[in-house]
Amino acid sequence: MALLTLGFLAVSFQQDKALKESIARGKEAYALYCQNCHMENGKGQEGMFPPLVKTDFMQKPIEAFVSVILKGQQGTITVNDVEYNNVMPAQDYLTNEQIADIINYTRNSWGNKLKGMATPDKVNGMRN
Numbered sequence: 001m002a003l004l005t006l007g008f009l010a011v012s013f014q015q016d017k018a019l020k021e022s023i024a025r026g027k028e029a030y031a032l033y034c035q036n037c038h039m040e041n042g043k044g045q046e047g048m049f050p051p052l053v054k055t056d057f058m059q060k061p062i063e064a065f066v067s068v069i070l071k072g073q074q075g076t077i078t079v080n081d082v083e084y085n086n087v088m089p090a091q092d093y094l095t096n097e098q099i100a101d102i103i104n105y106t107r108n109s110w111g112n113k114l115k116g117m118a119t120p121d122k123v124n125g126m127r128n
C-alpha cells in the first residue's frame with residue numbers, strides 16, 4: 001500500500017513537472033506568436049482581438065483550442081458581451097510541442113486555472 005502511494009505520488013510529481021516546463025516554454029512561444037493580437041495580459045483588444053481570460057471559450061475542451069490554432073477562426077463571435085468579427089489566421093506552422101505549450105500556458109495564466117494538459121501527441125492527432 002505504501003509502495004502504491006509512493007508510486008502514485010511519483011507519477012503525479014512527474015506530470016506536475018512536465019506541465020510546469022510546458023507552461024514555461026509556452027510563455028515564450030505565446031510572446032512570439034500570439035501576443036501581438038491577444039496582448040501580454042491575455043486581455044486582447046476590445047472589438048478587435050478577443051480576450052483569452054475567463055471566457056466561455058477557455059472552458060471548452062482542449063481540442064477546441066487546438067482547432068482554433070491549427071485552422072484559425074473567422075466570423076462573428078461574442079466574448080464577454082463584446083462582439084468580434086475579425087480574422088485569426090491559422091497558426092499551423094507551429095510545431096505540435098509549441099501548440100501544446102501555448103495552450104498549457106494560456107490555460108494556466110492571468111487567473112485561468114483549467115484542469116487537463118495539452119500534449120504534442122494530441123495536437124498531432126488533430127492535424128490532417
Ligand code: HEC
Pocket residue numbers: 030033034035036037038048049050051052055057058065068069073074075076077079084085086087088089091102106
Ligand atoms: C493576427 C492576430 C492574431 C494572432 C497572431 C493570433 N490570434 Fe487568436 N484570434 C484573433 C482574432 C481576430 C480572433 C477572433 C476571430 C473572430 O472574430 O472570429 C481570434 C480568436 C482566438 C481564439 C478564440 C477565442 C474565442 O473566444 O472564440 C483563441 C482561443 C485564440 N484566438 C488563441 C490564439 C493563440 C493561442 C494564438 C497564438 C498561437 C493566437 N490566437 C494568435 C487574432 C489573432
